[in-house]
Amino acid sequence: MDQVTNALRGDGIALSFGGIKVLKGLDVEFRAGEITGLIGPNGAGKTSLFNCLTGAYRPQHGSITYAGTSLDGLPPAARAGKGIVRSFQHVALCPDLSVRENVMIGVARNYSAGWASAFLPLSAGRKERQDMAAAADRVLADLGLADSADLLPSELPPGTQRLVEIARAIVGKPSVLLLDEPAAGLNNSETRDLMKVLRKLASTDLVLVVVEHDMDLVMSICDRIYVLNFGEFVAVGTPEEVRGNEDVVRIYLGSDDDE
Amino acid sequence: MTQRLQDIAASSIASWIPVAILAALPFIVGGSWTFTLGLCFANSIGVLAVSFLVRYGGEVSIGHTFFTALGAYAVGVLDTRFGVSLWASVPLALLLGVSLGIAFAWPSRNLHGIYLAVTTLALALAVPEMINNLDWITGGYEGLYVSTPLVPGVEMGLQRYYLGLAMLVAVAAAVARFRLSRQGMTLLLAKTHPAAADAFGTRRVWARIAVMGISGGIGALCGATLAFSGSTVSPGGFTFWQAIFLLVGSVVSFYGLSLVRVLIGGAFVTLVPQLLSASGAWIPVFYGLSLLGMILLGHYLPRIQKTLARRKGGA
Numbered sequence: 001m002d003q004v005t006n007a008l009r010g011d012g013i014a015l016s017f018g019g020i021k022v023l024k025g026l027d028v029e030f031r032a033g034e035i036t037g038l039i040g041p042n043g044a045g046k047t048s049l050f051n052c053l054t055g056a057y058r059p060q061h062g063s064i065t066y067a068g069t070s071l072d073g074l075p076p077a078a079r080a081g082k083g084i085v086r087s088f089q090h091v092a093l094c095p096d097l098s099v100r101e102n103v104m105i106g107v108a109r110n111y112s113a114g115w116a117s118a119f120l121p122l123s124a125g126r127k128e129r130q131d132m133a134a135a136a137d138r139v140l141a142d143l144g145l146a147d148s149a150d151l152l153p154s155e156l157p158p159g160t161q162r163l164v165e166i167a168r169a170i171v172g173k174p175s176v177l178l179l180d181e182p183a184a185g186l187n188n189s190e191t192r193d194l195m196k197v198l199r200k201l202a203s204t205d206l207v208l209v210v211v212e213h214d215m216d217l218v219m220s221i222c223d224r225i226y227v228l229n230f231g232e233f234v235a236v237g238t239p240e241e242v243r244g245n246e247d248v249v250r251i252y253l254g255s256d257d258d259e
Numbered sequence: 260m261t262q263r264l265q266d267i268a269a270s271s272i273a274s275w276i277p278v279a280i281l282a283a284l285p286f287i288v289g290g291s292w293t294f295t296l297g298l299c300f301a302n303s304i305g306v307l308a309v310s311f312l313v314r315y316g317g318e319v320s321i322g323h324t325f326f327t328a329l330g331a332y333a334v335g336v337l338d339t340r341f342g343v344s345l346w347a348s349v350p351l352a353l354l355l356g357v358s359l360g361i362a363f364a365w366p367s368r369n370l371h372g373i374y375l376a377v378t379t380l381a382l383a384l385a386v387p388e389m390i391n392n393l394d395w396i397t398g399g400y401e402g403l404y405v406s407t408p409l410v411p412g413v414e415m416g417l418q419r420y421y422l423g424l425a426m427l428v429a430v431a432a433a434v435a436r437f438r439l440s441r442q443g444m445t446l447l448l449a450k451t452h453p454a455a456a457d458a459f460g461t462r463r464v465w466a467r468i469a470v471m472g473i474s475g476g477i478g479a480l481c482g483a484t485l486a487f488s489g490s491t492v493s494p495g496g497f498t499f500w501q502a503i504f505l506l507v508g509s510v511v512s513f514y515g516l517s518l519v520r521v522l523i524g525g526a527f528v529t530l531v532p533q534l535l536s537a538s539g540a541w542i543p544v545f546y547g548l549s550l551l552g553m554i555l556l557g558h559y560l561p562r563i564q565k566t567l568a569r570r571k572g573g574a
């Protein structure tokens with residue numbers, strides 16, 4: 001693999017829980033400007049790999065770098081500060097906040113109005129809130145959710161909640177975006193909207209990784225695909241290469257259910 | 260701007276009506292009621308401090324008298340020993356409450372639920388002892404009498420009443436505003452999904468410390484108000500039972516943070532024991548029954564309302 005500067009790299013990532021090896025020394029290079037797919041059967045370790053990359057889990061071995069600088073030892077919040085952002089497989093929206101406010105959380109790290117303006121009617125706080133709301137509204141509109149901005153997450157169907165989760169992840173202009181099953185629960189037209197948004201996002205400076213069980217989506221939008229099984233990569237390559245790989249066909253694509 | 264912001268604006272107008280009524284009350288009711296209502300306002304702030312911790316931190320405290328005592332003695336000591344008025348002692352009380360809230364939050368940052376509650380209990384149990392041991396400054400059992408006027412020339416009873424009301428309105432307004440702030444929103448996310456808050460740049464330890472600091476600060480403001488509106492500061496006001504009552508007040512107001520809700524909680528803390536004081540040995544029983552009554556009422560009221568509304572709609 002050639003060295004790409006704005007890439008998220010993992011070298012020899014090994015993770016185990018109480019003796020059970022979940023990730024068995026993975027080498028990855030997720031490149032900026034590409035959409036990378038990460039696929040594999042249930043329990044393969046896809047979410048665990050995301051958790052290692054974002055700092056939620058500490059792998060026992062291996063190191064992680066972004067754009068050449070090491071992320072090892074940085075807590076999740078500090079990695080978020082570097083623009084490494086994710087969505088959650090199990091929707092993690094705040095039930096007390098409106099949809100717009102949930103999305104506003106995604107840009108919160110770019111703002112810094114002080115404590116006084118949190119409690120007192122000061123212009124800094126008001127301006128900050130307006131700017132954050134405007135950013136959230138733009139992304140919600142892109143995802144076709146403008147009408148839902150004032151609702152609570154619980155008032156939306158599960159698929160739409162997932163889109164809100166994605167809106168929160170992309171609103172802050174991340175440099176690395178890790179999406180965990182973004183299309184789960186979406187209907188066909190929602191999935192098409194999502195694909196459009198993801199293609200638009202895949203700019204030159206964004207590392208975009210998508211974990212997804214929807215093969216049509218993965219095959220049509222990804223530039224490279226990593227196939228994970230029992231914590232090991234069984235194939236890496238373009239959609240064509242992966243589709244033609246016998247191991248992949250056997251363990252994954254060949255199975256009848258789309259899970 | 261948005262529907263929900265309008266709702267919040269509307270509810271703030273709705274809370275101006277009770278404020279207007281309360282502002283007129285001293286001209287209608289007698290002096291002893293004015294005094295009791297002043298205490299009620301102060302206790303409402305204490306209820307707000309406990310409810311804030313529940314709403315923004317998802318944690319329960321049975322030790323908030325630690326913070327109320329802190330604020331009350333800050334005001335009492337500065338007043339009686341140095342003749343310093345509230346203008347200076349209230350900011351100091353706030354500072355102390357926030358600092359000690361943070362100081363408590365750091366070592367207890369990984370405790371949750373019942374474990375944290377028991378830790379706050381330790382705070383509450385320590386308070387009366389600390390006050391008595393520091394009697395050279397706190398006045399011990401005797402306590403301190405707060406008498407320096409805030410605005411010279413105005414009758415003291417009215418000052419005690421209106422300061423309580425003003426503090427309550429100011430704190431409730433600040434907390435309502437906080438809900439819309441960046442910090443407030445991230446705290447709410449950290450409460451329900453700490454991992455998600457982490458992933459968006461809010462460390463959960465920061466969230467805990469911030470919530471405790473704010474709640475401690477509000478608690479100290481409650482104490483400062485109690486000292487001035489209640490005129491005396493003594494260990495009897497900061498017993499373990501008082502800490503429990505604050506939690507009870509928070510529960511019966513359903514952890515509400517709005518002015519009306521915390522007033523209900525504060526009234527429960529202040530008035531119910533007074534109203535029942537005539538019933539002698541039966542006080543605890545009546546207290547328990549009225550508590551149960553409040554909670555059941557609150558639990559079933561929405562359903563009763565729904566049923567009634569349906570009947571009306573069907574007719």
Ligand SMILES: Nc1ncnc2c1ncn2[C@@H]1O[C@H](COP(=O)(O)OP(=O)(O)OP(=O)(O)O)[C@@H](O)[C@H]1O
Pocket residue numbers: 017022040041042043044045046047048049089
């Ligand atoms: N915190 C944890 N403690 C113990 N085991 C864990 C933990 N997290 C993940 N695992 C285990 O690691 C393995 C991989 O799980 P992971 O969630 O990463 O799979 P996945 O590929 O995301 O699967 P799915 O497609 O079902 O989401 C599973 O066997 C799971 O039980």
Ligand SMILES: [Mg+2]
Pocket residue numbers: 046047048089180
């Ligand atoms: Mg998963």
